[in-house]
Amino acid sequence: MSPLLHVEALRIAAGPHAPALVDGISLELDRGKALGLVGESGAGKTLACLALLRLLPEGLHIRDGRIRLDGQELTALTDTEMRRLRGGRIGMVLQNPLSSLNPLMRIGDQIGEAFAVHRGVRGRTALWKLAVEALRAVRIPTPEQRVSAYAHQFSGGMRQRVAIAMNIACAPDLLIADEPTTALDATIRLQVLRLLGDIRRERRMALILVTHDLPMVARFCDDVAVMYAGRIVERGPVEAIFANPAHPYTRGLIGATPRLDGRRRLATIAGQPPSPGSIATGCAFAPRCDVADAGCRQGRMDLLDLGEQRAAACRKPFARPPAEAAA
Amino acid sequence: MSARIHIEAVSKTYPVRTSLFSRRRELAALRGVSLQIEAGTTLGLVGESGSGKSTLARLVMGAENADAGTISIDGRDVRAGLPRAADAWLWRTLQPVLQDPYGALNPRMTVAETVGEPLHIQRQGSRAEIAARVRELLELVGLSAALATSLPVALSGGQRQRVAIARALSISPRVLILDEPVSALDMSVQAQVINLLQDLQDRLGLTYLLISHDLAVVAHLSTHIAVLYLGQVVEAGDRNAVIRTPRHPYTRSLIAAAEPGGEVEAIQGEMPSPLAPPSGCPFHPRCPQAVSECHSTPPALRRISGTHLAACHLADSAQETAA
Amino acid sequence: MAPDGLTVATPVVSNQPPPRRRRVRLPSRRGLALWAGVTLLAIIVLASVLAPLLSPYAPNTIALRATLQPPSMLHWFGTDQLGRDVLTRTLYGGRVSLTIAASTVVLAGLGGMFMGIAAAYLGGIFDMAVMRLAEVQYALPAVILAILLVGVFGSGTANVVLVLTLTNWPRFARVIRAEAQSLSQRDFVLLARMAGASRLRIILRHIAPNLRSTFFVLLTLDIGLIVTLEATLSFLGLGVQPPTPSWGGMIADGRGYLDRAWWTAILPGSVLMLTVLASNLIGDALATTAGTERAE
Numbered sequence: 001m002s003p004l005l006h007v008e009a010l011r012i013a014a015g016p017h018a019p020a021l022v023d024g025i026s027l028e029l030d031r032g033k034a035l036g037l038v039g040e041s042g043a044g045k046t047l048a049c050l051a052l053l054r055l056l057p058e059g060l061h062i063r064d065g066r067i068r069l070d071g072q073e074l075t076a077l078t079d080t081e082m083r084r085l086r087g088g089r090i091g092m093v094l095q096n097p098l099s100s101l102n103p104l105m106r107i108g109d110q111i112g113e114a115f116a117v118h119r120g121v122r123g124r125t126a127l128w129k130l131a132v133e134a135l136r137a138v139r140i141p142t143p144e145q146r147v148s149a150y151a152h153q154f155s156g157g158m159r160q161r162v163a164i165a166m167n168i169a170c171a172p173d174l175l176i177a178d179e180p181t182t183a184l185d186a187t188i189r190l191q192v193l194r195l196l197g198d199i200r201r202e203r204r205m206a207l208i209l210v211t212h213d214l215p216m217v218a219r220f221c222d223d224v225a226v227m228y229a230g231r232i233v234e235r236g237p238v239e240a241i242f243a244n245p246a247h248p249y250t251r252g253l254i255g256a257t258p259r260l261d262g263r264r265r266l267a268t269i270a271g272q273p274p275s276p277g278s279i280a281t282g283c284a285f286a287p288r289c290d291v292a293d294a295g296c297r298q299g300r301m302d303l304l305d306l307g308e309q310r311a312a313a314c315r316k317p318f319a320r321p322p323a324e325a326a327a
Numbered sequence: 328m329s330a331r332i333h334i335e336a337v338s339k340t341y342p343v344r345t346s347l348f349s350r351r352r353e354l355a356a357l358r359g360v361s362l363q364i365e366a367g368t369t370l371g372l373v374g375e376s377g378s379g380k381s382t383l384a385r386l387v388m389g390a391e392n393a394d395a396g397t398i399s400i401d402g403r404d405v406r407a408g409l410p411r412a413a414d415a416w417l418w419r420t421l422q423p424v425l426q427d428p429y430g431a432l433n434p435r436m437t438v439a440e441t442v443g444e445p446l447h448i449q450r451q452g453s454r455a456e457i458a459a460r461v462r463e464l465l466e467l468v469g470l471s472a473a474l475a476t477s478l479p480v481a482l483s484g485g486q487r488q489r490v491a492i493a494r495a496l497s498i499s500p501r502v503l504i505l506d507e508p509v510s511a512l513d514m515s516v517q518a519q520v521i522n523l524l525q526d527l528q529d530r531l532g533l534t535y536l537l538i539s540h541d542l543a544v545v546a547h548l549s550t551h552i553a554v555l556y557l558g559q560v561v562e563a564g565d566r567n568a569v570i571r572t573p574r575h576p577y578t579r580s581l582i583a584a585a586e587p588g589g590e591v592e593a594i595q596g597e598m599p600s601p602l603a604p605p606s607g608c609p610f611h612p613r614c615p616q617a618v619s620e621c622h623s624t625p626p627a628l629r630r631i632s633g634t635h636l637a638a639c640h641l642a643d644s645a646q647e648t649a650a
Numbered sequence: 651m652a653p654d655g656l657t658v659a660t661p662v663v664s665n666q667p668p669p670r671r672r673r674v675r676l677p678s679r680r681g682l683a684l685w686a687g688v689t690l691l692a693i694i695v696l697a698s699v700l701a702p703l704l705s706p707y708a709p710n711t712i713a714l715r716a717t718l719q720p721p722s723m724l725h726w727f728g729t730d731q732l733g734r735d736v737l738t739r740t741l742y743g744g745r746v747s748l749t750i751a752a753s754t755v756v757l758a759g760l761g762g763m764f765m766g767i768a769a770a771y772l773g774g775i776f777d778m779a780v781m782r783l784a785e786v787q788y789a790l791p792a793v794i795l796a797i798l799l800v801g802v803f804g805s806g807t808a809n810v811v812l813v814l815t816l817t818n819w820p821r822f823a824r825v826i827r828a829e830a831q832s833l834s835q836r837d838f839v840l841l842a843r844m845a846g847a848s849r850l851r852i853i854l855r856h857i858a859p860n861l862r863s864t865f866f867v868l869l870t871l872d873i874g875l876i877v878t879l880e881a882t883l884s885f886l887g888l889g890v891q892p893p894t895p896s897w898g899g900m901i902a903d904g905r906g907y908l909d910r911a912w913w914t915a916i917l918p919g920s921v922l923m924l925t926v927l928a929s930n931l932i933g934d935a936l937a938t939t940a941g942t943e944r945a946e
Binding site for chain 3: 388389390414415418422423425427430431432433434435436444445448449491494498
C-alpha cells in the first residue's frame with residue numbers, strides 16, 4: 001500500500017541562487033500514524049510544513065521536489081484546487097491559539113465556515129449544529145452554550161481545542177500541528193496532546209507534530225524525523241531511535257534534555273546551529289560533532305538506509321566519542 | 328558567605344478591572360506563602376501561569392512590596408523604596424536573570440558596557456579594573472573576549488543569556504533570581520545554560536531562586552522544590568522527596584506531564600481564575616480524589632516528613648496511590 | 651519532476667509569523683524611495699545654498715523693462731511683476747525657508763524630546779500638565795495658533811522660528827513620551843534599576859539612545875510640514891517680510907498674475923511641493939527601517 005503522504009526531495013529557497021532553507025527532505029507517512037518533526041529554531045520544520053499546504057511566506061518558493069497526498073501531486077495543483085484541499089483534506093494547528101481565531105467572530109460561525117467552504121452547507125442553524133458536534137469531538141464541555149461564545153471567553157487550552165475542532169471539522173486525512181502546546185501549561189499540554197492522539201486513532205488521521213519537546217515525541221508519535229540546518233538527519237520509529245540514536249545530533253539532543261531523575265550533568269552540543277548559506281561542504285553538523293573526522297567535511301551527506309525502517313545522514317552512524325565509549 | 332532567604336506569610340493582591348465598565352476586583356496573586364532557601368541551595372518554584380510564581384520573584388527582588396508578610400535575606404528586610412544605603416546592599420546581594428534574552432539587553436550597549444554597567448554604577452574599581460573584571464566574567468560564562476565590543480544584535484539567544492548571566496554576576500551577588508532562565512532558548516543551547524548555572528553555583532556558592540513552568544528543568548537544577556497553585560504553596564520539600572514521593576495530586580499531575588512514561592491519570596479542566604478562587608482546597612475542582620471535606624475546608628500545609636510539606640487532606644493516604 | 655522554479659504565489663496566512671531569523675532580503679522599494687528623497691532634497695538644499703554662485707541675478711534687483719517674462723533661456727523660471735528673476739528668488743527664498751524649517755525642527759524636536767522623556771519618566775502631575783498642554787495645542791489648528799502668536803510677537807524671521815517651534819513641539823513630545831514609556835517597561839531598564847542605576851543614568855544610557863531612530867524619523871517628516879506652515883504664514887503676510895524672498899511670499903505675490911504669468915506662482919510652488927515630497931519620502935523610509943529594527 002502506498003503511504004498517505006509522500007514527500008520527495010523537497011527544496012525551499014528564496015531564489016534559484018539563494019541558499020536552500022529546506023534542502024531536499026523526503027518523508028512518508030501512513031494513515032493513522034503520527035510523525036514527530038523535531039529540530040531547533042531555524043532548522044526548517046515550520047517551512048517544510050507550510051510547504052505541504054503551499055503557504056510559504058512571501059518570497060519563498062518550492063524550488064524542487066514532490067509532495068503527494070494519497071497519490072495526488074500537490075505541487076501541480078492550481079491555487080483554487082489547493083484552497084479546497086486546505087482545511088478540507090489537510091488541517092493545520094498553530095502555536096498561538098489566540099491569533100488563530102478571529103476575535104470578532106462567534107466560535108460557531110468560525111467553525112461553521114469550514115463546513116460552508118468545504119461542504120457547501122448553508123444557513124446558520126445547520127452550520128452551528130455541525131459546529132456543536134465539532135466542539136463535542138474535542139471534548140469541550142457544554143458545546144451548545146460555548147458555540148455562541150467569542151475566542152476571548154476561552155482559556156488558552158480551550159482555544160487550542162477550538163482551533164483543533166476547526167481543523168478536523170472536515171475529517172482531514174492529514175493534520176499538521178506546529179508546536180500546538182508550546183504556549184500551554186504543563187497539565188493542559190498533556191490534555192491537548194492526548195486529545196490529538198485519540199482523534200488520530202478514532203479517525204485514522206495522519207498527524208505531523210512539529211515540536212522541540214523530545215519527551216512528547218517519545219510519548220505521542222510512532223515515527224520521528226530530526227531536522228538540522230534544513231535537512232532530515234535521522235528518521236525512523238520512535239522507540240528504536242530514542243533507545244539508540246544513530247546520528248550524533250539526535251544523540252546530543254536526547255542527552256541535552258533535562259529529566260526528572262537526578263542532578264546529573266546534561267550532555268551538550270557545542271556551538272550554535274548554522275545559518276543557511278554558511279554551510280560550506282560536507283555534513284552541516286560536522287563543526288559541532290564529537291565524532292566527526294576529515295571525511296565528514298567533504299561531499300554531501302545524504303540519508304543512508306540503516307535497515308529496520310531507519311535512516312541517518314551520517315558517515316559514522318552509532319559512533320560514540322572515545323571517552324564515552326570507554327566508560 | 329551565607330545568604331539565607333526567608334519568606335514569611337507573604338500575600339499580594341492586585342486590583343484589576345476586567346473591562347472598562349466592570350467594577351474593580353481583587354486578584355490574589357499570593358496568599359500566605361512561606362518558604363525558606365538555605366545558603367548555597369536552589370529552590371525551584373514551579374507552577375502554571377497565574378500561580379503567582381513571578382509575583383513572588385518580583386517581591387524577592389524588591390521590585391514591589393508585599394501587602395502582608397515579610398521577606399528577608401540574612402535577617403535584613405527586602406522592601407521596595409528603602410533608603411539608598413539599604414537599597415545598595417540589596418543590589419549587591421541579589422541579581423535577577425530574566426526569561427527573555429532579547430529584552431534583557433539594551434540594544435545600543437555593547438557586551439562589555441552591559442556586563443560592566445553594575446560595576447560602574449556601584450563605583451567598583453577604575454576603568455581598567457572594570458575592563459579586566461569584564462574579561463574575567465566573559466570567560467567565566469564561556470564567552471569569547473572578542474564579543475566584548477559586539478552589540479546584542481550580533482548575538483544568538485544563548486550568547487545573550489550568557490551576557491545577562493555575566494552581568495548579573497559582575498558585582499558578585501550571593502543570590503540569583505532565575506526567572507525562566509532557559510525557556511526561551513533552543514534545546515541544545517538550553518542544556519549549555521543549565522550546565523553553566525550548575526557550574527557557577529558549585530564554583531561561587533550561589534543561592535538560586537529558580538522559577539520555571541518546566542518541571543524537568545526545575546528538577547534538574549534544584550535542591551528543593553516548591554509547587555505553587557493559585558497563589559499558595561501546595562507542596563514543598565527537598566527535590567527527591569517531591570519528585571519521588573509526591574503527596575499532592577497536583578504535583579503528581581505535573582510529574583505525569585513531564586515524565587515520558589508516566590501513566591497517572593491526566594487531571595481534568597484548567598486552573599480557575601485567581602479572581603474567583605474556589606472554596607476549600609483550591610485544587611478540588613480538578614482533583615480526581617477530592618472528597619467532601621476538600622470542597623469546604625482548605626487544607627493546611629503540614630509536615631509529611633523532615634522538610635517535606637504538603638497541603639492535602641489526603642496526603643497520608645496518597646502514598647499508596649503514588650507508589 | 652516538478653518544473654524548476656515553480657512559483658507558489660499564495661497569500662501568507664496572516665496568523666503565521668514568517669520565520670524570524672531567516673528573513674529574506676527582497677529588492678527594496680523602500681531603499682529606492684529613500685535615495686530619491688535624499689537626492690531631491692540635496693539638490694534643493696545645495697542649489698539654495700549656492701544660489702549666489704549659480705545665479706547671475708540678484709534676488710531683489712528690479713527690472714521694470716522686463717516684467718512678467720515667460721520662462722526662457724535667460725530666465726529659466728521667467729520674471730515677476732517687478733522684473734526680478736523668479737528662479738533666483740526661488741533659490742534665495744529656499745535659503746530662508748529651509749533655514750527656518752531646519753531651525754524649527756531642531757528646536758521643536760529637542761524641546762519635544764526633552765518634555766516627552768521628562769513626562770514619561772517623572773509621570774504624575776508633570777506628565778499630566780505636559781500632555782494636557784499638548785492636547786490643547788492639538789485641538790487648535792496650528793495655523794490659527796501661529797497667527798495668534800505672530801500677533802503677540804510680531805512678524806520677522808526669528809519670530810517665525812519661535813512661533814513654529816511653540817506650535818510644533820507637542821507632536822514630538824507625544825510620540826517620544828509613548829516610546830519612552832514602552833522602553834521603560836523593557837527588561838533591561840528593570841535590570842538597570844536592580845543594579846542600582848539612578849533615574850538620570852537610566853534616561854541617558856537606556857532610554858534616550860533607543861529613541862534615536864524615532865527622533866530622526868519625526869525630524870524628517872516634520873521638515874515638510876514646517877516648510878508648508880512657514881509658507882502659509884508668509885503667504886498671509888505674517889512670516890518673512892518683503893522684499894526678502896520666501897516661497898510663501900512669492901506664491902502670494904504671483905497669485906494675482908495667475909492668468910497672465912502662471913510661472914510666478916506655480917514654479918516656486920512646485921519647488922515647495924518637491925521639498926515636502928522629499929521630506930516625506932525620507933521620513934517614511936526611515937520609519938519603516940526603524941520599525942523593522944524595533945521588531946528584532
